[in-house]
Amino acid sequence: MDIIPIQKNYQKDVLNLYKTVTKHLRSNQNDQWDLFYPNLFVIQDDITNQNIYGIIDNHVVIGTVVLDELQSEKYEQIDWDDKNGNPACIHRLAVRPNYQGRGIGKLLLEYVEQLAIQRGYTSIRLDVYSTNDEAVGLYTKYGYVKRGTIEFPLRKNHYYCMEKQLNNN
Template sequence: MNFHQVQMGSLPSVLKIFRRVKSELKNQKNDQWKWIYPNRSNYKADLRNGSMYGISYGDELIAVVTLDNMQSKRYQLISWNDKDGKPCCIHRLAVDPSHQGKGLGKVLLQYIENFAIRNGYTSVRIDVYKINETAKALYIRNGYEERGEVRYPMRKHTYVTMEKQLCKLS
């Protein structure tokens, strides 16, 4: 497996992963991702900005995630542990359903945390749809702590904000 920055030429593979994930979420009665978000514009912006990373197995892109320091304004109301550091934010993490259940989530989190440390981040933050118990359990098993909840438009449920401190500030 290879963790790498995803290039614009991989857009068809990115679209395929998100199409499959959205279909799987719909089958699970999870309205987390709909047609409005995430969408092709989000993916293209991530690729243009150089903020999308992925895991490839051979020539196949099997998981993607966007990593940056862009935080929702809603995060200002959350009591974060890392108050004075530089948080890395996870957006649009997706593992192709045909590769789920094989430990890729944990591997991806390890890559993300190593990336964050190498780039001077002091913590990692994410928000997870409240009914996505599988994702919440993955983050908790890997040392992420629940910090609060935020609400986004056109979603039935709230999102649980989670954080993992990577290093202590001196």
């Protein structure tokens, strides 16, 4: 399966992916995403900024991930290991529920990690909802380390801030 930069012609498909994943999360009592986030405006920004990547299967977006430098101000309170480097951030990694468990998340992570290395980043940071056990497990399995927690408005639970050092050799 090839990973490609997501173009404007796929923005409705990405929105459909996010809605499907949101419904799946909610069915598992996970309020990480809702009707307001992620939304079409977020997707349009990701496409305009050329930082969203995805896997397409039979003309359907089955997984996406965003790689950029945008960090929440709340990240300033975290004791990151990479204090003087050039960190990138992962956002909105999503895989259609009927494709989960097939290594799609791993492929997306490996892709953006290699992209980050090529672009000279020294680490990757992210935040993940603490009750999203599958996502926390995925990140932990592939070398991301919990560095602290933050909270966002309108969410019942905290988010883990995680980080992975990149091998730039």
